[in-house]
Amino acid sequence: xxKVENLHKSFGKxxxxxGIDLTFEKxxxxxIIGQSGSGKSVFLxxxxxxxxxxxxxxxxxxxDITDIEEEKMKKIREKFSYLFxxxxxxxxxxxxxxxxxxxxWGTKKNPEDYDIKEKVKEVLARVGLKNIEYKKxxxxxxxxxxxxxxxxxxxxxxxxxxxxxxTTGLDPVxxxxxxxxxxxxxxxxxILTIVVSHDMQSVYKISDTICMLYGGKIVFxxxxxxxxxxxxxxxxxxxxxxxxxx
Amino acid sequence: MKMEKIxxxxxxxxxxxxxxxxxxxxxxxxxxxxxIFKDLYEMSIKSFPIVALTSSFMGLIMTYxxxxxxxxxxxxxxxxxxxxxxVTRELGPVFAALILAGRLSxxxxxxxxxxxxxxxxxxxxxxxxxxxNYLVAPRLIAAILMVxxxxxxxxxxxxxxxxxxxxxxxxxxLLRYIDKIQFHVVTMDILSGLIKSLFFSQVIVMxxxxxxxxxxxxxxxxxxxxxxxxxxxxxxxxxxDYFLTALFFG
Numbered sequence: 025x026x027k028v029e030n031l032h033k034s035f036g037k038x039x040x041x042x043g044i045d046l047t048f049e050k051x052x053x054x055x056i057i058g059q060s061g062s063g064k065s066v067f068l069x070x071x072x073x074x075x076x077x078x079x080x081x082x083x084x085x086x087x088d089i090t091d092i093e094e095e096k097m098k099k100i101r102e103k104f105s106y107l108f109x110x111x112x113x114x115x116x117x118x119x120x121x122x123x124x125x126x127x128x129w130g131t132k133k134n135p136e137d138y139d140i141k142e143k144v145k146e147v148l149a150r151v152g153l154k155n156i157e158y159k160k161x162x163x164x165x166x167x168x169x170x171x172x173x174x175x176x177x178x179x180x181x182x183x184x185x186x187x188x189x190x191t192t193g194l195d196p197v198x199x200x201x202x203x204x205x206x207x208x209x210x211x212x213x214x215i216l217t218i219v220v221s222h223d224m225q226s227v228y229k230i231s232d233t234i235c236m237l238y239g240g241k242i243v244f245x246x247x248x249x250x251x252x253x254x255x256x257x258x259x260x261x262x263x264x265x266x267x268x269x270x
Numbered sequence: 271m272k273m274e275k276i277x278x279x280x281x282x283x284x285x286x287x288x289x290x291x292x293x294x295x296x297x298x299x300x301x302x303x304x305x306i307f308k309d310l311y312e313m314s315i316k317s318f319p320i321v322a323l324t325s326s327f328m329g330l331i332m333t334y335x336x337x338x339x340x341x342x343x344x345x346x347x348x349x350x351x352x353x354x355x356x357v358t359r360e361l362g363p364v365f366a367a368l369i370l371a372g373r374l375s376x377x378x379x380x381x382x383x384x385x386x387x388x389x390x391x392x393x394x395x396x397x398x399x400x401x402x403n404y405l406v407a408p409r410l411i412a413a414i415l416m417v418x419x420x421x422x423x424x425x426x427x428x429x430x431x432x433x434x435x436x437x438x439x440x441x442x443x444l445l446r447y448i449d450k451i452q453f454h455v456v457t458m459d460i461l462s463g464l465i466k467s468l469f470f471s472q473v474i475v476m477x478x479x480x481x482x483x484x485x486x487x488x489x490x491x492x493x494x495x496x497x498x499x500x501x502x503x504x505x506x507x508x509x510x511d512y513f514l515t516a517l518f519f520g
Contacts, residue, residue, distance in 0.1 A: 074392050098398040105396075112393035115384070126397050 042240030329431030351454030382482025417471030
């Protein structure tokens with residue numbers, strides 16, 4: 025379980041998060057929606073200790089990680105996988121080395137070992153990719169990079185997966201494929217999943233709970249049917265793709 | 271506004287000191303040899319041609335200038351000794367370090383800076399990998415081995431270039447040229463140059479890594495970091511050189 029209490033974060037004079045309280049449970053998919061720059065990615069990074077809050081607490085499995093030492097945080101991060109917005113693949117490594125990285129780093133294993141290579145091929149196949157093991161990230165399209173990053177995120181079978189805009193920049197078919205992967209992983213591994221997204225079609229398909237972030241606060245928390253009935257102007261504008269001037 | 275600038279300047283110096291401390295601590299556990307070898311290759315084979323080229327021109331030009339001056343006093347026969355002392359004590363290590371600052375500090379700042387803005391450093395942290403151990407420690411180790419070695423090459427090439435000019439203008443034999451070097455150059459000259467190069471090696475890597483690691487604001491930020499890395503590394507090399515020279519010969 026991940027629990028966030030009264031989370032505040034500012035960058036200079038810009039208040040990004042202004043008192044957020046949320047609880048995420050195992051086996052559930054929670055989606056966080058909100059306009060660009062509303063602080064969704066910033067919020068996500070607080071959950072893995074990449075940002076420290078100005079005020080408030082973050083708990084992972086009832087352990088307070090807010091002021092935790094880096095060495096202890098490393099242990100907690102081993103439970104997480106994180107899909108970055110741009111993929112964050114390592115440019116200097118090929119795809120095989122990139123995907124195998126979480127399982128070979130700190131061990132005597134090598135990406136070229138038979139079992140590692142087979143595992144990499146298997147997770148790449150799950151995201152619809154094959155025969156790209158020896159390519160460099162620079163040789164792939166944006167969508168392919170994102171799928172490789174997803175393969176890297178799932179190779180270690182984590183307890184928690186955080187997705188930062190997993191379908192942005194993908195074609196509709198690939199977006200649907202990624203949605204299916206998110207759902208399947210959540211079902212098969214019974215993990216806690218948090219997705220930050222703009223893609224409402226995808227949000228409706230995968231979410232158990234939808235939260236909307238606006239003005240640094242959670243202005244909505246509920247299910248698909250509840251959000252569709254919500255009277256809040258900002259929520260309505262967002263889900264119905266209405267202009268900010270309307 | 272001025273006060274704010276001064277504050278920021280001291281703040282950056284403090285941040286650099288903290289970064290350097292963390293970077294040295296990250297050397298243990300020892301980084302993967304594969305990563306160290308990759309950096310050794312980058313710093314040796316790829317840097318050697320430019321260091322060799324600039325050192326040879328430095329030797330050629332300096333010897334021309336020296337012969338021109340020494341001739342006024344009839345002392346041109348000592349040119350080998352003077353070239354030897356100047357190169358081993360000062361010009362070899364400093365010239366090599368400045369060239370390497372231009373090549374390596376900029377490359378390190380650009381690479382780490384690009385990784386920072388594309389969230390690759392965050393990705394490393396999330397995989398429980400210490401980014402400093404992965405990115406900076408191998409370079410610190412490779413530089414401490416390679417920069418002194420490149421300095422020895424730079425010294426040798428500059429001195430040999432000096433001989434070519436001496437032979438061309440003064441018709442000086444190699445034996446006579448070497449004899450003057452042996453007469454004037456003492457162990458301390460060579461040793462002080464090598465010790466300086468050890469310090470310079472750390473400046474080159476640390477400054478590049480610091481500016482890369484603190485990059486903000488997209489491609490423009492990477493450009494700024496790269497420029498800052500070269501400028502600050504060069505200035506710091508000269509500053510360190512001044513203090514070490516005062517220590518050795520003051």
